[in-house]
Each structure stands twice: as structure tokens, then as C-alpha cells.
Amino acid sequence: MSDEQESHALERIEPSRAMRTYTIEGMDCSSCALTIENHLKMNTAVKQVSVHFTSGKMTIEHDNSVEEVIQAVAQAGYKAVPAGSVGRSREATKNRSENNAVVIAGVLLVCGFLGSHAGVQSMLVNALYGIAIVIGGYKPARSAYYAARSRSLDMNVLMTAAVIGAAAIGEWLEGATVVWLFALGNMLQARSIEKTRDSIRNLIDLAPAEADIRSGSQLLRKPVEEIRIGEMMVVKPGNKIPLDGTVVAGQSSVNQAPITGESIPVDKLPGDPVYAGTINEEGLLEIQATKLAQDTTLAKIVHLVEEAQEKKAPTEAIVDKFARVYTPIVFLLALAVMIFPPIIGFGAWSAWFYKGLELLVVACPCALVISTPVAIVAAIGNAARNGVLIKGGAFLELAGKVSAIAFDKTGTLTEGKPMVSQVIPSEGSDAELLAIAYGLEEYSTHPIAKSVVQYAKERGIAPARGEQFRNLPGKGVGAIIHGQLYYAGSMTLFQELRASLGGLGEQIRALQQEGNTIVIVGTVDRMLGVIAVADRIRAASVAAISGLRREGIREVIMLTGDNEGTAKKIAALTGVTRSGSELLPENKASVIRQLQEEGHTVAMVGDGINDAPALATADVGIAMGGAGTDTAIETADIVLMADNLEKLPHTMRLSRTAMRIIKQNIAFSLMIKAAALILIFPEILTLWIAVISDTGAALVVILNSMRLLKIKN
Structure with missing residues (x-):
């Protein structure tokens, strides 16, 4: 061995x-x-x-x-x-055999019905009905046997009991009709449910099963499960990228819609990250694998979506509790109806036995039980297909109730990358001011310093050479240039130096009120000028906030640690209804709590890391840019895989529609059950109508829920 x-x-x-x-x-x-x-x-x-x-x-x-x-x-x-390891062909074969059973049972039922009206002997007609019952009812009866052994009072048990009872009192046509309608309803339900399950199977199928791996001068075909981190994948134009990785050679446009939902392909150059399941559209790419098949962003999405679909929402839990009480009560009522009225001499045994059988059929609330989970599966599948991860039915429900959304400013409403907006020399030229600023900021790692350096580089300006560099934390930098000590920094730095700002003071205050961060450049005795730096608003922010207002979000709040002037400017440009400035992380959480005290269901949108207290405090935490960070995927309740807000209005609309459909499903299911129960005693309801009321209602609920798969961004 x-x-x-x-x-x-x-x-x-x-x-x-x-x-x-x-x-x-x-x-x-x-x-x-x-x-x-x-x-x-x-x-x-x-x-x-x-x-x-x-x-x-x-x-x-x-x-x-x-x-x-x-x-x-x-x-x-x-x-x-x-x-x-499911064999889809085997499953397809099994489905075909079950479908054939439904067809054969239906043919026998029709033959028996026509025979009874053509003078054929009743024994032969009943034999046709009996065979139809056996063929169509074998699977439900088998399931009923195992359910009874497992002490479960499910629909198969109730339906089988009803059919046996119908045959016992000579209602062979009723019994055969009940079996056929039940089998047909289950077949249609199964097909419809498969379509919602396919929303996940389609995600799984996004990644190719094999990849071309460069080994020396050769290309080897290899299953993705066998590819190790560091191996070099070669992806031709039109092919899917097998694993997460980094572009090493080549350049191309990559369609990232399967992961992020972005409609426009993203240009990829050496050093850029790429994701499994995305499509290389143009050039040949050589990609170094950075994650194993089971750890890719796509694999995490599939895993999280599958987990989300299995988590029960509050509404689903309530419905399940109701169903577990309702079913045994109606079952006991059916037994009571069969036994007690005839005992006390109120009608014939056969009539009350038949009413009891009808109650058995009505006893299982199939449509009610699936009214919520099918809608949740469809909604979560739709969201995943559009680059949004909703981590469970509970969060889908909460998102459907959100009335206020709070946004972190930097990196959420804005790009989080400060850029030079104005250069204002007080003496000399722009070039001289930028050359000195470039020389001072060249070795700084601060984002504002980097933006000044980048701006000077783009304009072909060479840095002034300095020495004896000094870093002044929180204030700026200094260095000796051309024999003089120059500084680049904030207003606070120059006030401490007791430098005269001259006529720049008013201009600086005006720029700050407009939302700019100010870099003053000069010596203690001489002001060269001012460079204004501002964070640029994301192109999608204004459209997203407008879309949220259309979806019924009453309050849109911006939270930032920046000064009040910056906050007011960004608020005015984006259309938010409120803004909070100079906020520490714990202050942002306090604002969230205040909104909740005002009666709002609050969602917080941030990057999933810096805004952790606020994201945790909010009813729904929404993280951006999940495709680029594992932390965002793991910590937030909802993740926007693309690094922008364009999918947020779609998410709110989808959640609200899901809640509306769930309410419709529950109301419809209860109405059908109530109507069926009421119609039993006036002798309007028959067994086959009772079956239609049950399986038909379940099918209507499924089809209504499937509308969520078709909602587009």
C-alpha cells in the first residue's frame, strides 16, 4: 500500500x-x-x-x-x-429522470380522466390514477419516510398523508391530481432556485482552471491550484487572469468589472496589481503570482457571498419561528377535524375526513418559509455581480432601512491625494518659488510635500540645492539654500519664527476658507510666496450623493479631521447636508451615535482601517476599495470592491427593493394560507386547489424574488 x-x-x-x-x-x-x-x-x-x-x-x-x-x-x-466536487452532469441526469416522472404521471392522469368520461371501467381508470400516484409520488413519499424517521413534519409528510387518505376514501382522481401538481410545483421551484444559485456558480466560473506559466524559454500549461507564489504567468489578450498578481512586463487594459463592477477597463503597467477573474483586453501581460488560488480576491468574494447567503436575516428568523408553531397547530387541527365532528354526530366521516386532508395540505407554509431567504440570495448575488459584497441578510435588511449616511472625507469623498491648486509668489517668479520649495520638500515623505515636488517635476523645474536639512514635525521643513536659511511650512511655523507675512496674510486666510492647505515659503526676513494644496473631489462623489438622495436617504454627512473651511468647501461642492470638521476618530463615532439618537438608521462609509470606531458604531459599516485591501473585506458589513462610490446608490436601491419584495412575499403567503383555511369549511376548497395554493404560492414567491437578479446599476 x-x-x-x-x-x-x-x-x-x-x-x-x-x-x-x-x-x-x-x-x-x-x-x-x-x-x-x-x-x-x-x-x-x-x-x-x-x-x-x-x-x-x-x-x-x-x-x-x-x-x-x-x-x-x-x-x-x-x-x-x-x-x-459536484458532478453537474450527474445532477442533470437526475433532474431529467424526475422531470420524466412528472410528465408520465401527467399523461396517466389525463388518460384516466378521459377514460372516466368515455365509459371505461372504473377499476381500469383507478388503476391509471394509482400508477400515476406511484410514479409521481415516489420521490415525495420517499422523502416523507425519511422525514418521519427524523421527526420532521414537512410538506412531504403532509402531502403523502393527504394522498394516502384520498385513496383510502376512494378519491383516486383527487389523489393523482394532488401528486402531479405537487411534483410539478417542486420541479418548477427547483428550476427557479437553481437560477438564484447560479449567481454564485457564475462567480466561481470567472477564474480559469489553467494558466500558462513561463519556465525558462518555455510556456507550460498548469492547473491554477498548482501555481505557487512567485511563478510567472503569461496572459494573452482576451484571456482571463488566473490568479492575483503584479504586472512584471507588458501593458494592457484590464476589464475589472467581474471583481469591482467598474464599467471602464483599467490601464495596467508594470508594478500594478491585477486580480483573478478579470479580463486582459489588449496587450500580452507577464504577471507574477502573489496569492494562491484559495487566497485570491475572487476566492474571498465567493466564500463571503456563500457565507452571506447562509446567514439568516432577522425577518427570516421570525418567519421560521412562526412556521414551526403554525405547522404542528394546523396538523393537530386537521386530526381534530377528522375525528371529533363525526363522533358527536355532526356530519359524515368521509366529509370531515376530506376536510382534514385539505387542512393537512394547507398545514405546511412553504411559500412563507422561503419568502425571505430566496429574496436575500437573489439580492446578494446581484450585488456581488456588480462589485458589492453584502455580508449577510441582516446587513441587507439594515441597508434597506438606512436613512442617514456618514462619509469620511479623505480618500472617500475625495481622492486622498493632495494636489497643488495655486502658486502665489510675493516677489520673483513662479519658477523661483517652486525651485526653492522643491529643494526644501525633496526629501520629505509628507503627502503635501510630495504633491509640491510632483507639481514642480511636471513643469520641468529643477530643485534648488540645499544643505543642513531639518525636519520640524507638524510645522514644516528648513534648509540652507544659497547661503540663507529657508523654510517651507504652515502659518504656525512662520508665526513662531516671528516672520512678517506682509500682504500675504489676507490671501492665506482666504485660501484656507476655500479649503486649501497652505505651504508658505521664505526666510525670516523675506517671503517668497505661498503654495496652496487641496485634496481633489472624486468624480463619482457628487453623482453618488445625488443618487443617494433620490433613493430616499434624508441625511448625508461628511466627517473630517480637516479645518472648518476645508469641510465647508467640500460639503458645498459635493452636496452633503451636514459636515463635521476637526474630528478625531472617537469624535466621528460620537457623531454616529448622535444620528442614531435622532432616530436614524446610520451607515458609515470609510476605508475600513482609519475609520474603525465609526464603522463599528454605525448600524452598517461600508468599506471602499475592497479589491485592494484584505482588511476592508474582513471588517466591514458591506464592501464596495472598486475604490469609488458609484455603486452605493445601486446598493441602497437593491436593499430597499429587497425589503419591499420580502414584505410582498410574506403578505402574499399569509393571505393565500388564510384564504385556503377559510375556504375549507364552506366546501369550496378541494385537495387539488389546496395544492395549487401551496406550491403555486411558493413558485410566485420565488419568481417575485428573482426580479432582484435583474436590477441593474
């Missing part, structure tokens, strides 16, 4: 506790998940288990082997496959 075979054998024999994910095949109704959960909870080796109908996934912590878990799920009537 080889070492590998021995290790596999030991894995089968010696179980170890692990949290694993499985895909469940054959789970085509909302009650299936509870049956599997209940069955596995009876197994002492299972520590915790959660089955999610909408995503088709099961997460389970167990002490026994994978094979034993698969066998336990099989005993519940379903098939478990370790996540990532």
Missing part, C-alpha cells in the same frame, strides 16, 4: 473533528433542509449542523469521517457531496 493510499485509509478509519461544507443534491423544497438537520442531529458524532435550502449547502462539524456523513445524509433521502 502506498503512503497516499494508507493516509486515505486512515482518514476513513480514524475520524477527526472538522467543520466541512457539502453540497446537497435532491434538496428541492424548503422543508428538506429541516429533515436533514434533524436526522443528523440524532447522530452523536455530529456536533453542529446547518442546512441551507436556498444555497443548497450544508455546513457541519463532526467527529466521524466524510464517508459516514455522506451515508447519514443518504439515510435521510438525499445525497451529500463535499463542496467543490
Whole structure:
């Protein structure tokens, strides 16, 4: 036996506790998940288990082997496959056989119905109905058996009991019709649910399975799972980028829409980062892999979206609690209706038995149970496709209730990159002022110093050579140039030097009121002039804030540590309704709390790091630029993968629409159930109408939720 075979054998024999994910095949109704959960909870080796109908996934912590878990799920009537190894062709074959069963049962039902009206013997007609019941009802009956063994009172149990009861009192046509409508409804539900699950499968399929790797002078084809960090990938025009990496050679435009939702391709040069699943549009690129296949940004997105779809929203939890109480109550009521009225002589046994069967069919609130999770799956899938990560139904619900949004200024509403806006010499020329400033700021790492240096470089100005450089923290810099001690710094620095600003004082104050940061250049005795530096507003900020106001956001607040003049200028240009200036991180959190005390549900938009207190205090924390930082992806409730705000109005609209659809689904489901219950006793409802009210309502709820997949940015 080889070492590998021995290790596999030991894995089968010696179980170890692990949290694993499985895909469940054959789970085509909302009650299936509870049956599997209940069955596995009876197994002492299972520590915790959660089955999610909408995503088709099961997460389970167990002490026994994978094979034993698969066998336990099989005993519940379903098939478990370790996540990532599902055979789609096998699933397609299974679906075809189930579809064929529905068609054959339907044909037999029609033949029996036509035969009964053509004078065919009732025994033969009932035989056709009986065969239709067996063919169409085999799968629900099998699921009912396992559900009963697992002590689950699901729709399969109730429907099977109703069909057996109908046959027992001679209602063969009713029984066959109920079976066929139930099977048809489940088939349509399964198809519709698959479309919502495909929103995640499509994400997974974004990354190619193989890549071209440069090895010396050769190109080798290699599975992405085998590529190591540091290997060189060659991506041809039109191909997808296999892994996250850094461009080493070549230049091209890369379509990053699959990751960030950006509609315009981004130019990539050597040194720029690229992401798995994005598309190289033009030139040949050589890319050095920086992450393994399981650690790429795309892999994290898929993992987070799958997790998000499995997290129950508050509304979903409330509905589940209601359903767990409602179903046994109606089931007991059905038994009471079958037994007590005939006992006390109030009508015939057959009539009340039939009413009890109708109550059994109405007892399972399928449409109500799936009204929330299907909508959440569809909304989260849509958001992910548009470059927005929503980390769960709870955050989707909260986002739908947001009435106030607070923005960090630097790096969020603005680009976070200060740029020279004005050069004002008091004597001499712009060139002389910039040459001295360049010479002073050349060795500084401060962002404002860098912006001055960059501005001078772009204009072809050479730096004045200096010596004896000194750094004055928080104030500026100094150096000896041309035998004199020059300074470049703030108003505070020159006031401490007791330098005369002359006529520059008023100009400086005016520039500061307009939102500029001021760099004064000169000596103690001579002012060369002033350089005004300002942070540029993002192109998408104004449109995003306008879009948020259209979506019903009442308050848009800007929070910044900058001075009041800068805050007022940015506020006026972007259209925010309030602004707070000179705020420390803890002060920003206080502003959030104040908004909450005013009755607002508050979202905070920041970079996910510097604004941590405010993001944590807000009802919903929204981080920008998730594609470039793991911290943003891990800490925020919602992540805008692109480094701009253009997707924020879409996110708010999607959340609000999702909440509206969830309310519609719940109201519709309850109305249908109430109507069905009311119509039983006037003898208007029949078994087959009861089935339509249940499976039909579930299908309507699914189709209504699927509208969320079509909402566009």
C-alpha cells in the first residue's frame, strides 16, 4: 500500500473533528433542509449542523469521517457531496429522470380522466390514477419516510398523508391530481432556485482552471491550484487572469468589472496589481503570482457571498419561528377535524375526513418559509455581480432601512491625494518659488510635500540645492539654500519664527476658507510666496450623493479631521447636508451615535482601517476599495470592491427593493394560507386547489424574488 493510499485509509478509519461544507443534491423544497438537520442531529458524532435550502449547502462539524456523513445524509433521502466536487452532469441526469416522472404521471392522469368520461371501467381508470400516484409520488413519499424517521413534519409528510387518505376514501382522481401538481410545483421551484444559485456558480466560473506559466524559454500549461507564489504567468489578450498578481512586463487594459463592477477597463503597467477573474483586453501581460488560488480576491468574494447567503436575516428568523408553531397547530387541527365532528354526530366521516386532508395540505407554509431567504440570495448575488459584497441578510435588511449616511472625507469623498491648486509668489517668479520649495520638500515623505515636488517635476523645474536639512514635525521643513536659511511650512511655523507675512496674510486666510492647505515659503526676513494644496473631489462623489438622495436617504454627512473651511468647501461642492470638521476618530463615532439618537438608521462609509470606531458604531459599516485591501473585506458589513462610490446608490436601491419584495412575499403567503383555511369549511376548497395554493404560492414567491437578479446599476 502506498503512503497516499494508507493516509486515505486512515482518514476513513480514524475520524477527526472538522467543520466541512457539502453540497446537497435532491434538496428541492424548503422543508428538506429541516429533515436533514434533524436526522443528523440524532447522530452523536455530529456536533453542529446547518442546512441551507436556498444555497443548497450544508455546513457541519463532526467527529466521524466524510464517508459516514455522506451515508447519514443518504439515510435521510438525499445525497451529500463535499463542496467543490459536484458532478453537474450527474445532477442533470437526475433532474431529467424526475422531470420524466412528472410528465408520465401527467399523461396517466389525463388518460384516466378521459377514460372516466368515455365509459371505461372504473377499476381500469383507478388503476391509471394509482400508477400515476406511484410514479409521481415516489420521490415525495420517499422523502416523507425519511422525514418521519427524523421527526420532521414537512410538506412531504403532509402531502403523502393527504394522498394516502384520498385513496383510502376512494378519491383516486383527487389523489393523482394532488401528486402531479405537487411534483410539478417542486420541479418548477427547483428550476427557479437553481437560477438564484447560479449567481454564485457564475462567480466561481470567472477564474480559469489553467494558466500558462513561463519556465525558462518555455510556456507550460498548469492547473491554477498548482501555481505557487512567485511563478510567472503569461496572459494573452482576451484571456482571463488566473490568479492575483503584479504586472512584471507588458501593458494592457484590464476589464475589472467581474471583481469591482467598474464599467471602464483599467490601464495596467508594470508594478500594478491585477486580480483573478478579470479580463486582459489588449496587450500580452507577464504577471507574477502573489496569492494562491484559495487566497485570491475572487476566492474571498465567493466564500463571503456563500457565507452571506447562509446567514439568516432577522425577518427570516421570525418567519421560521412562526412556521414551526403554525405547522404542528394546523396538523393537530386537521386530526381534530377528522375525528371529533363525526363522533358527536355532526356530519359524515368521509366529509370531515376530506376536510382534514385539505387542512393537512394547507398545514405546511412553504411559500412563507422561503419568502425571505430566496429574496436575500437573489439580492446578494446581484450585488456581488456588480462589485458589492453584502455580508449577510441582516446587513441587507439594515441597508434597506438606512436613512442617514456618514462619509469620511479623505480618500472617500475625495481622492486622498493632495494636489497643488495655486502658486502665489510675493516677489520673483513662479519658477523661483517652486525651485526653492522643491529643494526644501525633496526629501520629505509628507503627502503635501510630495504633491509640491510632483507639481514642480511636471513643469520641468529643477530643485534648488540645499544643505543642513531639518525636519520640524507638524510645522514644516528648513534648509540652507544659497547661503540663507529657508523654510517651507504652515502659518504656525512662520508665526513662531516671528516672520512678517506682509500682504500675504489676507490671501492665506482666504485660501484656507476655500479649503486649501497652505505651504508658505521664505526666510525670516523675506517671503517668497505661498503654495496652496487641496485634496481633489472624486468624480463619482457628487453623482453618488445625488443618487443617494433620490433613493430616499434624508441625511448625508461628511466627517473630517480637516479645518472648518476645508469641510465647508467640500460639503458645498459635493452636496452633503451636514459636515463635521476637526474630528478625531472617537469624535466621528460620537457623531454616529448622535444620528442614531435622532432616530436614524446610520451607515458609515470609510476605508475600513482609519475609520474603525465609526464603522463599528454605525448600524452598517461600508468599506471602499475592497479589491485592494484584505482588511476592508474582513471588517466591514458591506464592501464596495472598486475604490469609488458609484455603486452605493445601486446598493441602497437593491436593499430597499429587497425589503419591499420580502414584505410582498410574506403578505402574499399569509393571505393565500388564510384564504385556503377559510375556504375549507364552506366546501369550496378541494385537495387539488389546496395544492395549487401551496406550491403555486411558493413558485410566485420565488419568481417575485428573482426580479432582484435583474436590477441593474
